[in-house]
Amino acid sequence: MSDWTWEYNPSEEHVAHGFPPGVVAEVERLAVELAALGPDAATVGRPIDRDGGLREFDILNGRGFISFLAVPRQQCVYVCNITWYG
Template structure:
């Protein structure tokens, strides 16, 4: 939980540049994915610059 909170805070600190972080690499915006816990999971998020928000949509952990 602490790792997800830390990543969410860092994504929020990026501001408008959060639309360029993670997968997919070939485009900006939309639902993004970012690996967490050394590849043992990922976080899906939506960065919305117009709302000045980053929405964490899903966290998947492979245990």
């Protein structure tokens, strides 16, 4: 089990405001799973040709995606953006 955590960046209000509750719940569920991966979270999603940096991961069967950063130094996954096609 990982000691990593996750947070919205810059804030939950900025990133998740206005999205349906089910979308936010799915994003938070995925964030918990990404944090559980620890440093391996830097290899999840796109881009597939390199590790680290801003990553993207599909949500709800391709109906949107999240953008996140996995920061090993802070042992944290930061959810930076949600894109929802509805």
